[in-house]
Amino acid sequence: MEMGWRWDFAYEILPQMLLATFNTIVAAGVGYTIALVVGLFFLLGQRTPSKIINVINREIVEFVRSTPLLIQLFFVYFVLPQFGITLSAWVCGMITIGLHFGTYLSEVYRGALEGVSKTQWEACRALNFSTIYTYRRIVLPQAFPIAIPGMGNYLVGIFKDTPLLSTIGVAELFHAATAVGGYNYRYLEPYTMVGIIFLILSVPAAMGIRKLEKKVNSAQGKINQ
Amino acid sequence: MSYIEFLSEHGATLLLGTVMTLKVLVCSIILYVIISMIFGLMRLSKNSIIQATATIYIEFFRGTSLLVQLFWVYYVLPFFGISLEAFTAGVVALGLNFGAYGAEIVRGGVLAVPKGQWEAAFALNFSPSKRMKNIIIPQIFPIILPPAANLTVELLKATALVALVTVVDLTFEARQINSITWLSVQCFGTALLIYYFISRFLLVPFLRWLEVLAARKVGKGGA
Numbered sequence: 001m002e003m004g005w006r007w008d009f010a011y012e013i014l015p016q017m018l019l020a021t022f023n024t025i026v027a028a029g030v031g032y033t034i035a036l037v038v039g040l041f042f043l044l045g046q047r048t049p050s051k052i053i054n055v056i057n058r059e060i061v062e063f064v065r066s067t068p069l070l071i072q073l074f075f076v077y078f079v080l081p082q083f084g085i086t087l088s089a090w091v092c093g094m095i096t097i098g099l100h101f102g103t104y105l106s107e108v109y110r111g112a113l114e115g116v117s118k119t120q121w122e123a124c125r126a127l128n129f130s131t132i133y134t135y136r137r138i139v140l141p142q143a144f145p146i147a148i149p150g151m152g153n154y155l156v157g158i159f160k161d162t163p164l165l166s167t168i169g170v171a172e173l174f175h176a177a178t179a180v181g182g183y184n185y186r187y188l189e190p191y192t193m194v195g196i197i198f199l200i201l202s203v204p205a206a207m208g209i210r211k212l213e214k215k216v217n218s219a220q221g222k223i224n225q
Numbered sequence: 226m227s228y229i230e231f232l233s234e235h236g237a238t239l240l241l242g243t244v245m246t247l248k249v250l251v252c253s254i255i256l257y258v259i260i261s262m263i264f265g266l267m268r269l270s271k272n273s274i275i276q277a278t279a280t281i282y283i284e285f286f287r288g289t290s291l292l293v294q295l296f297w298v299y300y301v302l303p304f305f306g307i308s309l310e311a312f313t314a315g316v317v318a319l320g321l322n323f324g325a326y327g328a329e330i331v332r333g334g335v336l337a338v339p340k341g342q343w344e345a346a347f348a349l350n351f352s353p354s355k356r357m358k359n360i361i362i363p364q365i366f367p368i369i370l371p372p373a374a375n376l377t378v379e380l381l382k383a384t385a386l387v388a389l390v391t392v393v394d395l396t397f398e399a400r401q402i403n404s405i406t407w408l409s410v411q412c413f414g415t416a417l418l419i420y421y422f423i424s425r426f427l428l429v430p431f432l433r434w435l436e437v438l439a440a441r442k443v444g445k446g447g448a
Contacts, residue, residue: 066378066424067417068385071396075417078409163292167389174293187300195289195297203288 010189013180017193020176025201027090027172028159031097035158036151038102043109061103069100070164077168093165101158108150112143145216152209156202163194173197231411235402242398243419249312249384249394250428253319254377260324261373265331266357279328286325292386294318299390315387323380330372334365366439374432381424395419 045057064072077092087095116139124134166175177190267279286294295318302309309317338361346356388396399416403409 062425063417063421066382067420068382068396070385070388071399071413071416071420074400074403075409075413078403078413082409160290163290164386166292174290174296178296181300187296188304191293191297191301195293198289198293199285203284206288 005188005192006186009184009186010193013190013193016176016180017173017190017197020171020173021197021201023171023176024159024162024173027093027097027162027165027170028155030094031101031162032155032158034094034098035101035105035154038098039105039109042103042106043113046106046110047113061106064100064103069096069161070167072096072100073164073168089165089169093168093170097158097161097165101154104154104157105151108147108154109143111150112147113139115146116142145219148216149209149213152205152212156205156209159202159205160198228411231406231408232415235406235412238398238402239395239415239419242393242395243423245392245394246384246396247423249315249319249387249392250381250423252316253323253380253384256316256320257323257327257380260320261327261331264324264328265335268328268332269335283325283328286322287329291318291322291383292389294322295386295390311387311391314390315384315392319380319383319387323376323383326376327373330369330376331365333372334369335361337368338364364443367436367443370432370436370439374429374436377432378424378428381420381428385420 042057042061045053046061048054073093073096076096077089080087080092120138120142121134124138129138162172163174165172166178169175173194177187177194181187181190264279264282267275268283270276270279295315298309298318299311299314302314342360342364343356346360351360384394385396388394388400391397395416399412403412406412
């Protein structure tokens with residue numbers, strides 16, 4: 001077996017890898033969308049006046065955040081069938097990623113809402129605006145820019161965690177690389193290509209987010225470092 | 226089979242896995258802290274080559290997935306004649322990956338030390354190395370420890386990945402037991418609980434204690 005890098009082999013598997021990259025992007029996109037919505041539910045649980053719901057919500061968030069995504073994946077994938085719910089690997093993966101990162105996003109939302117000055121609320125109260133109107137027209141438009149960088153970071157974070165989905169058999173990029181590598185007994189090219197594809201996609205994304213963050217800060221009148 | 230029976234039969238195995246997870250955790254914490262310090266300070270160097278090296282390192286390891294790095298270290302490095310044991314490969318990959326994130330924290334911490342401290346050290350004619358070692362570095366700990374604590378909890382969660390390169394840790398054992406008994410709720414549930422307990426009652430209190438200690442060292446205790 002040749003030891004060095006083989007361009008012909010790399011070129012041969014390129015179409016397969018690019019096809020799988022598409023799956024990875026879809027997985028990240030769907031997982032992120034679910035996480036955005038789940039985050040809203042956790043946020044709601046956090047902000048309801050009921051103390052009991054608050055505590056339960058906090059404990060759930062704390063638990064999900066301090067346990068590994070990998071085992072959560074296994075848990076969902078292997079446990080649900082025991083209760084008669086058989087879901088495909090894709091669905092399980094999306095649910096787990098949505099739930100896991102939803103807890104993180106709820107923290108981003110919370111931070112953004114707390115970032116809106118309290119006097120804004122007081123002004124709305126003084127003007128006799130309804131709570132819904134206050135949220136819709138005053139608070140959310142100010143909170144959203146604060147949340148953007150955090151939300152962007154977790155989009156990249158989800159993207160980088162999609163290789164975990166390969167462990168339950170979702171046919172994304174890393175899964176394809178492992179399959180190709182196992183079939184040809186060559187792991188050098190597939191795994192290196194996965195790394196390069198990830199770099200190509202995530203470094204510009206991270207840069208874009210950093211730029212956005214600066215823009216948001218300066219639009220809010222904060223000084224950039 | 227009741228849960229008690231499950232524990233009496235497989236508890237010892239899971240415990241062994243937990244010990245391995247803790248070993249991986251401690252080793253990779255040591256490695257990532259060293260790497261963070263080195264590359265964080267390199268990132269602040271005035272020498273553009275040193276700075277660029279650190280920037281490339283950080284962007285590379287933050288830009289690719291940890292799992293990919295782990296598999297690369299374990300399965301691809303042998304192609305270059307470097308064969309690492311699974312445990313070593315796991316610790317190295319974790320250390321390198323989290324070191325990149327930690328380096329950014331260190332950099333932020335050094336930049337957050339008030340400018341007056343730099344000026345005072347300069348006015349007292351301290352050499353650059355002495356200024357760093359005696360004045361600036363001791364002051365960064367209260368600043369970097371809270372974000373570093375978050376990162377360390379992330380590291381604990383990330384140690385689960387080393388199971389995929391055949392390190393016999395908690396995740397590996399849970400998977401193994403699951404494949405024999407198919408008691409998924411018990412295996413993975415117990416594993417989740419163990420990770421949760423390590424994080425909440427071992428790691429986080431320890432890190433909080435370090436934060437208090439660091440704050441006290443620079444005279445900000447009791448705040």
